[in-house]
Amino acid sequence: MKKLSTLLHEQLSHNKVIHHLSIKEILSKWEEFFPGAIGKKTHPVDYINGTLFIYAESSEWSMEVQLTKESIIQTLNNLLNADTKIEKIRITSKKTGNLST
Numbered sequence: 001m002k003k004l005s006t007l008l009h010e011q012l013s014h015n016k017v018i019h020h021l022s023i024k025e026i027l028s029k030w031e032e033f034f035p036g037a038i039g040k041k042t043h044p045v046d047y048i049n050g051t052l053f054i055y056a057e058s059s060e061w062s063m064e065v066q067l068t069k070e071s072i073i074q075t076l077n078n079l080l081n082a083d084t085k086i087e088k089i090r091i092t093s094k095k096t097g098n099l100s101t
Contacts, residue, residue, distance in 0.1 A: 023047050023084050026076060033075075038064070045097030050087035052076075055095050062091045 027047070031039035041061040046053040052073075056062035065072070069089040077085050 021079055022081060023086075026079055027052075045092060045094055047086070050085060052086045052089050053092045053094070053097060054089055055093070056091050065089065065091060 026033070027044040030043050033039075034042070038061070041057040042054055042065060044052055045055045054065055056065055066089075072089060073086050080086070
């Protein structure tokens with residue numbers, strides 16, 4: 001199984017035309033940025049005051065997100081418009097929130 005950070009880097013290198021999007025635009029395309037199992041086993045559910053809340057289906061996926069959260073934050077911040085930044089990621093057991101589709 002590939003690491004989340006590797007998958008993210010590979011996917012984003014194919015999407016070079018995406019720049020300065022809103023948090024909802026980026027996170028609504030979660031499975032495009034996180035292809036395969038990670039996109040199916042996790043999803044963003046909320047964004048509050050710089051914190052991105054991510055639902056993870058199991059403790060294994062929660063750990064994978066925790067281990068690669070700095071890479072996730074940096075990559076998503078590079079895509080976000082200047083007035084929106086992700087400062088931290090929290091794993092939640094809530095399956096829905098303001099960003100859920």
